[in-house]
Amino acid sequence: MGKRYSVAVVPGDGTGPEVIAEGVKVLDAAAAKAGFAIDYDYFPLGGDHYLAKGELLSPDTVARLSGADAIYLGAIGHPDVKPGILEKGILLELRFQLDQYINLRPVRLYEGVSTPLRDKGPEDIDFVVVRENTEGLYAGAGGCLKRGTADEVAVQESINTRKGVERCIRFAFDYCRRRNRRKKLTLCGKTNVLTYAFDLWQRVFDEVAAEYPDITTDYANVDAICMWMVKNPEWFDVIVTDNMFGDIITDLGAMIQGGMGIAAGGNINPGGVSMFEPIGGSAPKYTGQGKINPLAAVLAGQLMLETLGEQQAAGWIEAAVQRVLRHDIKDVAAGRMGMTTSQVGDRVVAYLLQG
Ligand code: IPM
Numbered sequence: 001m002g003k004r005y006s007v008a009v010v011p012g013d014g015t016g017p018e019v020i021a022e023g024v025k026v027l028d029a030a031a032a033k034a035g036f037a038i039d040y041d042y043f044p045l046g047g048d049h050y051l052a053k054g055e056l057l058s059p060d061t062v063a064r065l066s067g068a069d070a071i072y073l074g075a076i077g078h079p080d081v082k083p084g085i086l087e088k089g090i091l092l093e094l095r096f097q098l099d100q101y102i103n104l105r106p107v108r109l110y111e112g113v114s115t116p117l118r119d120k121g122p123e124d125i126d127f128v129v130v131r132e133n134t135e136g137l138y139a140g141a142g143g144c145l146k147r148g149t150a151d152e153v154a155v156q157e158s159i160n161t162r163k164g165v166e167r168c169i170r171f172a173f174d175y176c177r178r179r180n181r182r183k184k185l186t187l188c189g190k191t192n193v194l195t196y197a198f199d200l201w202q203r204v205f206d207e208v209a210a211e212y213p214d215i216t217t218d219y220a221n222v223d224a225i226c227m228w229m230v231k232n233p234e235w236f237d238v239i240v241t242d243n244m245f246g247d248i249i250t251d252l253g254a255m256i257q258g259g260m261g262i263a264a265g266g267n268i269n270p271g272g273v274s275m276f277e278p279i280g281g282s283a284p285k286y287t288g289q290g291k292i293n294p295l296a297a298v299l300a301g302q303l304m305l306e307t308l309g310e311q312q313a314a315g316w317i318e319a320a321v322q323r324v325l326r327h328d329i330k331d332v333a334a335g336r337m338g339m340t341t342s343q344v345g346d347r348v349v350a351y352l353l354q355g
Pocket residue numbers: 087088091092247279
């Protein structure tokens with residue numbers, strides 16, 4: 001028998017547990033075929049746990065999670081908990097405490113999936129966004145004065161450190177080289193208005209670029225990036241950007257790749273433990289109905305295996321997903337697949353074992 005990996009699983013809220021169950025099914029099939037094993041350790045974090053125990057994320061949980069080889073996350077978000085509490089208290093807290101400074105989000109339109117972009121096909125939509133994941137507007141710097149009065153002041157600052165910007169940009173150059181497609185890296189910023197933050201980004205980008213003569217570099221303001229992602233998505237290979245802009249443009253990316261049903265992401269700490277998730281959220285209204293698409297979670301599992309160094313098994317998963325999208329699923333949207341959540345997982349496993 002080959003290697004064993006220990007994966008911490010956080011199924012989370014809403015439809016999270018349903019999609020994670022399918023993901024685990026697929027991961028196990030890929031592992032068995034490739035000759036390695038995965039031990040899963042389940043953590044009941046999320047809205048239900050918070051409502052029952054009043055606890056978001058204990059130091060002991062963080063310590064146990066940081067001992068895993070990877071974390072596999074379903075979704076965090078509960079209709080009975082005020083917005084921001086679970087997101088900040090669990091998801092962002094994990095990203096920060098585990099120093100997962102990269103949020104890696106592939107935007108790829110697979111054959112058989114429809115995009116809202118007329119005249120664009122799989123050959124046009126295939127790029128990756130490298131989003132900084134621990135700083136910027138997400139750092140929580142700021143505060144408010146005289147709250148609830150006519151003189152109220154609210155300040156929320158974007159924190160950009162030399163170290164944080166540089167490690168993100170270096171990761172993006174390395175990733176672009178490793179990806180080995182068009183070898184083009186685009187910096188997405190707002191240098192015409194955010195003249196302190198993106199001046200730092202631009203200078204570091206240009207400095208690091210000198211070490212990567214094989215990579216073509218480009219720059220665009222975030223508003224223009226939104227326009228080009230719709231008009232000419234084929235221009236992009238890898239895009240690097242800050243936390244807030246990355247959050248926004250990757251939802252746009254998810255839409256042009258066919259929807260939240262297949263968009264996956266990885267919160268990466270290259271020297272530590274990384275966490276992989278479907279980016280669609282907990283979709284509470286579909287809970288327990290077997291209507292949610294598990295392919296985003298399956299692709300998050302693929303990204304996890306890739307990051308763990310199991311390229312071959314990851315490739316099998318992606319190929320099997322592509323076959324399901326080409327031959328079986330009617331539509332990637334929840335409730336319109338023409339199949340149940342677990343039937344989709346079963347098809348992926350069947351193709352994986354055949355192929
Ligand atoms: C995402 C999500 C989170 C974010 C929320 C849930 C805090 O939208 O992963 O993109 O803003 O990063």
